[in-house]
Amino acid sequence: MAALPKKRPQEVTLILGKLKRHFGKTLENASMEHIYQACALCVRDEIMDRWINARNKVDKEGKKMVLYMSAEFLIGRALVNNMINLEIFDKYKAALDYMGVDIHQVEQEENDAALGNGGLGRLAACFLDSLSTLNLPAMGCGIRYEHGLFRQRILDGSQVEMEDNWIETGDVWEVENPEEEVEIHFGGEIHEVWTEKGLKIEHYNYSSVLAVPYDMPIVGYNTKMPAALRLWSARAKNNLDMTFFNRGDYTRAMEERELAEVISKVLYPEDNHEAGRQLRLKQFYFFTSATMQSMVRRHKNLYGDLHTLPEYVEVQINDTHPTLAIPELMRILMDEEGFGWEEAYDVVRRMFNYTNHTIMSEALECWPKDMFRLLLPRIYTIIDTLNEKYCARLWQAFPGDFEKISSLSIIAYNEIRMANLCVAVCKKVNGVSQIHGDILKTSLFRDNYVMDPEKFIAITNGITHRRWLAKANPPLTKLIEKHIGKGFLTDYKQFDKLEALLDNPEFMEGFIAAKEENKRRLAGYVMEKQGIEINPHAIFDVQAKRLHEYKRQLLKVLHILYLYNKITADPASFTQPVVFFFAAKASPGYVRAKNIIRLINAVADLVNNDPKTKDILKVVFIENYNVSAAEILIPATDFSEQLSTAGKEASGTGNMKFMMNGAVTIGTMDGANVEICERVGRENMFIFGATVEEINQMQRFNSYRPGEYYEKDAELRDVLNKLIDGSLPGVNERQFADLYHSLIFGDYEKADQYYLLHDFRSYINAFNRAVKAYQHPEEWYRMAAYNTARSGIFSSDRTIREYNDRIWHLEPLKG
């Protein structure tokens, strides 16, 4: 144990003071949660001055800012991350050591703020960290879901969803601003009224909901400009309807409140999927209207004239969820501020930018026209006019081509298509990796690209290396700091300096020791949380991401069954111990995804308990994958599994986190894997599978026949038959019949849509090459460290700089 400081650190007094004043406790009778709260309050104090100063400066100097609008912000825990970014972690650790308290236990008291599903929401969180670190004025705008993404338990091998309660420990970071509340209107009717000033739109019989902002500071590393995350919470205008109350109808008296508050009650748990539900539409209008109203109010207060809005605000729309901000701003400018259509449109078209995150058709947001019109009658008429004007433009570009015009229009076939609205209006439309940007230009938005080529750009995603290296991987961070100093924390280009250290034995020893320490930490975590013992000397092979068919967790399962068959037939055929980790949540209504989780656990039962395989193969399903679990899992990884069908994963950001932490990628040429490959070369990763071109070719000629693979490849057949022949313990033989059929025969769709059987052999080959490489430690660790050394470009600081240079043009706040 490190020696305790002799002198009592000043932070001890601060923490004890908070315990006393806020909770009436001394250290002796405080719970660990009280200590967490006390520490959080101390850290908050350190943030507030900077935050207030920065905001005042932005207002005073008339700086342009970006509103990053997103339905999701997956921020995770804040306490230790904030301490690291404020450079006070060591001081607080020393203070807690002095008090006999382990800072990591304190940290665990904080629930993850899981206000997002996966990549999209986590990207938004990384972006806020980078915006703040780069001192760019920014506000994240979203919804204060009372319940974030569900907590996952695995019971008898199946996913069970439990309620998330992040607010219990997260509210210490928020500041409620009731004086900035705004009112949102739903339903009702609109009338056109002629007045002296011309046509006026009036809205009657609507129902009102109040939106109350809660602001959370997001502190970048050594920043002068903490960003604000503004989350809107729904509240009823009247808590109790006294008319009903006085008649004794108490339920009815509270109805309004219930109906209003349900809007920000819960995050929809679907990822890469939109179901067109009314409450979801309400959520989107709720936060976009609130954000636009408060933006307009601020601008009027500061600058008076709303024509100058585009000089002071950029709006970035994170996927289509916040699209309604566009017609909402049109509404405010026209109906409330007296702008004409062209005048309002001229402001709007210069402010908005749209990031597309997926080309999966089931994820493209479309709303049934009738439902939309009933809920948002005025917004509907504005979108209708936008559509008419856009169609006129389309007619000029493609005269007489009705098919093309209807496919590009905003409203068609009784649906409103949000992506088309964004593309029609926004200044810039960006993809999230180079290959994804190309796919947007050549397929999803091909015709729009012909019309407006300068609109379309690609900006590759990134991750904040403060959280994903400095916080998640202390041993590797310390090692890097020792050799190249701390500069890399704010200057990602300095990662390049690590390349020269690959020949430095001291650095390489430290690198290996860090990986081993992280593997032991993960082994401890798995033992503590799930009671599973794992061999820290085995290869740690990790596939951690949302469960989705296109991400192909099932391909990995088929591979494990293949190894199982091999070893049980001939124990000498594979002797390298490997632990296969899966970590994934499935949307509660996504039946096939949940069944894949059941399958993973059945396969775990099989291989972990068979005496022939149990010392070689181990399958571990990590329960409740979230940001905090990722922080433990990723630094311990040797093989990073990035198996999506080429063309389907827009970018991926997990792939970058693994790379930065010295894992080697086994992956397809998809999303940002392609750029990882450009950075490290094919000799430092393991590429497999069909390319986008090959898949397009198979689709064009309808030439893919998965059944033929089944017939011709006896080993593959043996693997697939395991799904249905009763070999898997604890499940009925019919349990996986659907998965089996979906691969070979298909159901109402076509068979094996995601090309698992096509890529099966190629995957095995890549995996075997990786195992072989691992068995030469010197070369292996050099490869792993080379991955870290080449990962700087995937810092979200680089990404944000690109957004700024190519889209926003903000000036950093100076000291």
Ligand code: CJB
């Ligand atoms: N993405 O997480 C989501 N949810 C969606 O609904 C659509 C896309 C992901 O966004 C990430 C950030 O851009 C991408 O890295 C990832 O490929 C994509 O699936």
